[in-house]
Amino acid sequence: KAGVTQTPRYLIKTRGQQVTLSCSPISGHRSVSWYQQTPGQGLQFLFEYFSETQRNKGNFPGRFSGRQFSNSRSEMNVSTLELGDSALYLCASSRDGGLGNEQYFGPGTRLTVT
Amino acid sequence: AQSVTQLDSQVPVFEEAPVELRCNYSSSVSVYLFWYVQYPNQGLQLLLKYLSGSTLVKGINGFEAEFNKSQTSFHLRKPSVHISDTAEYFCAVIIRGAGGTSYGKLTFGQGTILTVHP
Numbered sequence: 102k103a104g105v106t107q108t109p110r111y112l113i114k115t116r117g118q119q120v121t122l123s124c125s126p127i128s129g130h131r132s133v134s135w136y137q138q139t140p141g142q143g144l145q146f147l148f149e150y151f152s153e154t155q156r157n158k159g160n161f162p163g164r165f166s167g168r169q170f171s172n173s174r175s176e177m178n179v180s181t182l183e184l185g186d187s188a189l190y191l192c193a194s195s196r197d198g199g200l201g202n203e204q205y206f207g208p209g210t211r212l213t214v215t
Numbered sequence: 216a217q218s219v220t221q222l223d224s225q226v227p228v229f230e231e232a233p234v235e236l237r238c239n240y241s242s243s244v245s246v247y248l249f250w251y252v253q254y255p256n257q258g259l260q261l262l263l264k265y266l267s268g269s270t271l272v273k274g275i276n277g278f279e280a281e282f283n284k285s286q287t288s289f290h291l292r293k294p295s296v297h298i299s300d301t302a303e304y305f306c307a308v309i310i311r312g313a314g315g316t317s318y319g320k321l322t323f324g325q326g327t328i329l330t331v332h333p
Contacts (some may be wrong), residue, residue, distance in 0.1 A: 143325045144305065149318050150319075157319055193259075199318075200317055201264075204319070
């Protein structure tokens with residue numbers, strides 16, 4: 102079974118631009134969670150989607166948004182990029198996002214904002 | 216607020232020596248507990264998880280962890296490490312019974328970098 106895939110793997114953007122990251126979950130998984138990983142803040146939860154609905158959201162500004170499609174693929178968007186948005190963005194899929202479900206992580210998208 | 220504390224940011228150890236990576240969580244509710252490993256330039260891989268039952272949990276690659284409710288700890292151990300175990304290790308929790316605020320939300324510790332020397 103193919104794992105979680107994320108595209109692109111690397112991105113360089115300029116302050117003020119916007120960016121869209123994509124995540125394809127494991128076949129049959131309906132829940133997708135997104136995390137931001139930085140050296141200073143560590144791993145922080147952004148949001149979770151299930152059946153095209155955002156069920157949970159972390160403490161990030163409204164510039165961070167996401168969506169999920171009917172095939173469970175998910176995208177996240179960051180508008181008006183700031184230098185502090187430079188990070189590794191990880192997505193994870195699970196069967197249904199239930200509390201005991203194992204989350205399978207993708208390799209991440211490394212975003213650099215200059 | 217839920218928090219996870221990994222007591223050591225870096226742990227150096229020699230090959231074939233035992234290792235323990237420490238994790239404590241603070242919570243007034245029940246939690247599910249996880250350990251993940253991250254190799255350079257990769258995503259996270261689940262090593263083991265505790266949901267309920269036996270407090271000693273065995274995972275992949277020879278790792279095990281023990282859930283101690285009274286100490287609110289979930290320390291990760293391996294009796295004999297290999298060079299290939301060099302990586303960053305993360306302890307994480309999900310709060311049980313918190314309804315919608317817990318869906319898909321892992322709360323991570325700051326990570327422990329394990330370096331195995333020959």
